[in-house]
Amino acid sequence: MKILAVRNLKKYFPIRSGVFLQVTGWVRALQAVDLDIEQGVTVGIVGESGCGKSTLGRTIVKIYEPTAGSITYHDPDGHVHDITRGLPRKVRATFRRDVQMVFQNPYDSLDPRMTIRDIIREPIDTHRLFADSKVADEYVGGLLTKVGLYPEYARRYPHEFSGGQRQRIAIARAISVKPRLLICDEPTSALDVSVQSQIINLLKDLQRETNMSLIFISHNLDVVYHMSDRIIVMYLGHVLESAPSHALFDRPAHPYTQALMAAVPSWNPRYRKLGEVKLEGEPPSPINPPPGCPFHPRCPHRLDVCDRVMPEAVEVAPAHLCACHLVADDTARKAKA
Amino acid sequence: MSASSKLIERGERSERVERILTVENLKTYFRTPEGLVKAVDEVSFHLDRGEVLALVGESGCGKSVTALSILGLVKSPPALVEGSIEFRGTQLIGLGPKEYREIRGRQISMIFQEPMSAFDPLYTVGYQLMEVARAHMPWDDAEAKARIIDTLRAIHIPDPEKRYSEYPHEMSGGMLQRIMIAMALITSPEIIIADEPTTALDVTIQAQVLNLMQELQRDYHGSMIFITHDLGTVAEVADRVHVMYAGKIVEKAPVVELFEDPLHPYTLGLLTSRVKREYKGESLPFIEGNVPRADELPEGCRFHPRCPRAMDKCRTLEPPEFSPRPNRGVACWLWEEGDGR
């Protein structure tokens, strides 16, 4: 069952300056992104800082209004709603309950002045899950147990907890209203190495139990691979490659995906591989993106056409899409042969 | 890998191995309203010329405070810095601020994690590099500028003359980080302390910066203390590794041995909690519990509440450093009798 469909999504942020804050430029954070979320499936979004992955998450969850494109939401009863512009009143309550988010920084995502109970009660009370406050408190205790904490913690304040524990609290809050889609924006990158795996396991366990869908946003390829059924590689607001995780890791098609994988340290001091990474330069600014393929200034396999035309995504294998002239040529040749 | 460490690996210890830094029983304590925080507690290690020593650990393990203590950047008092830090025959603990300035920046320099906050936004990067050169080197301005531009060229910065007169905000994080490396190199220091130099950078930029650091270290034959929480980068750059946990060094090893034969349960835990491809579809191995807060350290071995092999002894007695193999050190009671497998 489908939960969300995103087509051709664009998000530009205005740059304002002057006395009356005139728009003097645009940050092109998202350019034409397509995405489908099916029930129970995890979609991983990977890319470096500034690639638009967080903007994508926040636009989907309707914190940001998209500049163009469309977002379609399929509610639990199977009705389809266009939620591109704002949230229509009749969808609002359902959507705000059905789609939840876990943020990157657990030191920032819990209101320091509220107790854990009040923090977790906030979505529960907003959506009036329980008429009886006592029942709701018991439910909060149960949630805390579920995420590996103690019900007694409900009376405490966020500053009494470590980063990993806070992230567990944030997860408890997000799953309290039984969402069908949970968007996780870098949920482990602010945590200690030894605690990261705990949170990843917790998310996986919860998903198995509730069959919810996840959008898992991260810069860490290994983590995204572990979490996801399907992975989307983003660069400068564009989707460069999108494939089932196994296919993406076994046969990365886009030169950027290949470079990204090569740049991950090996963890093997006998075979040091970073010396062989030949990727020069840095991502260009999204205010002034290069013409054509956004990766062409750094691409080792650049063709003449690359700085003029943005390549269309082609299917290099079933369900494996790649937007690269090189790959498109190859595929075309193979198709001919 | 650097030349000297290769010598050690082959067992050809020659007089060319020159010890330039010896830290013994370093303690850095902070008095806070909640009590005494033992940020670094009886830490001992040494650094030889030309080698890269990695200090690895999670947040609050004391790795950065160790670096700041070596640089004399921990104010004492109010903090308490005790023990011995010997740099080429000079005792650094108790050194006057004037003498310290001679060493800091000139002979020991530092690369910080956040390039954006390490530069003053009001001045051009060239001016800030020039300041460092003026403070420490006997060059006149023209020569200093020439040398700075040479250094910028050496770290593969395109168009160094133009970059020289740009402001920090006109550059990307990766570029600034490389300029910070240049800043640390101008005075050709004996030791560079790099505190999480690539943590704020993206993986592709991290690869570039790590490559650059290794290349420079090979060329200049200086020594480096590389501080990080990321064992992946350690495997890429280090010769020797010291693992820190809650203010203590728990394991010391040459890099290959650390990855292939970790002795301390914490090191093992860190290595196995890496997200490997094979784990897909399964639960990830992890270390139980959380990193303890510096003001609430457990009795005995500080790792025991999270240790899967904790014994009664571990709960009450702090383990000393055992050396079950040559060139290895491990602070764990399992190795008291020789073999802790």
Added chain:
Amino acid sequence: MEGTRARIIRSFRRHRLGMAGLAVLTVLYLVMILADFIAPYNFTATHRNFIYAPPTKIRFFDEDGRWRGPFVYPLTRSRDPVTFQLVFTEDRSRIVPVKLFVPGEEYKLMGLFKTNLHLFGVEESPDTAMVLPFGADRFGRCVFSRVLVGSQVSLTVGLLGTFLSVFIGAIVGALSGYYGGWVDIGIQRFTELLRSFPRIPLWLALAVIVPPSWPSTWVYFGIVTVLSLIGWMGVARVVRGMVLSLREKEFVLAAQVMGVPSMKIITKHLIPNTLSYLIVVSTLSIPGMILGESTISFLGLGIKEPMTSWGLLLKQAQSLSELQSHPWLMVPGLFIIVAVLSFNFVGDALRDAVDPYRTVEKV
């Protein structure tokens, strides 16, 4: 780690000037509440025999050097035949003891209990002997009593005015910061326009609107309104800045994602998280209010007789000749200085405690 509140209290306690300021303010406000009881005379009562009487010397030993407890001598007034200056001579033939809890003029303690007991005074007709710690003015009114009663205006104008201006400022600032866009631009430009007027002429212009025919309590609230209409802009600017940064905090985004309505986000997350800063800002803006009231009253456009305030009391000390011959008329100025300094010290201490990195500017 510990609770923010405990940390703030501890840090405040370490600030010596702040603690001293707090102590002084506590005394000032206690005295203000009990002003009618502590004042030996009604602040409006004139005493023609004591016009411009200097502060009374309270003595303990009589002519023979015998201990007699606190007492004063009766005064007789005469004019110097050459300079026509008033001269007071003590009548040392008898003593008038100063006693605690003496009956005097009737008043209502804190506006509730009718009584005629005063904290101290003399059981003697004010025609012959008075106890005047700060002397008397040109109507023979007790300056000490007038300062105490005047504090009821001067010290509350600051509190009320600040409360009102912080209230207006917080709401305007929060709206401006939370909604952003054109709302924000409009509000910002408007406050900048208001802020670019010079302060004192603006006060005066607004104060002139308060009609002189109004009863004194109305005038009082008029002055409070005038002060806060000018004072809120600084607060609004600070609150807007804080809300702008809070709005990007993940817990606010989280609340949005959970579907918490905007008004609830403002009242449950944004305002509570600016509250401690608001308290600091308030404390630091009280001195400005006190000085503002003093300025307006000093220039004759504020509080009017028979009501009194420190600024109005100072008005009597306007001319140099007055100051030379009756320096005790300056005493109210001393109180203004002490109160303003104390508030500043407390404000600084609070700021250091709440906001160690000084992200909030003084307004």
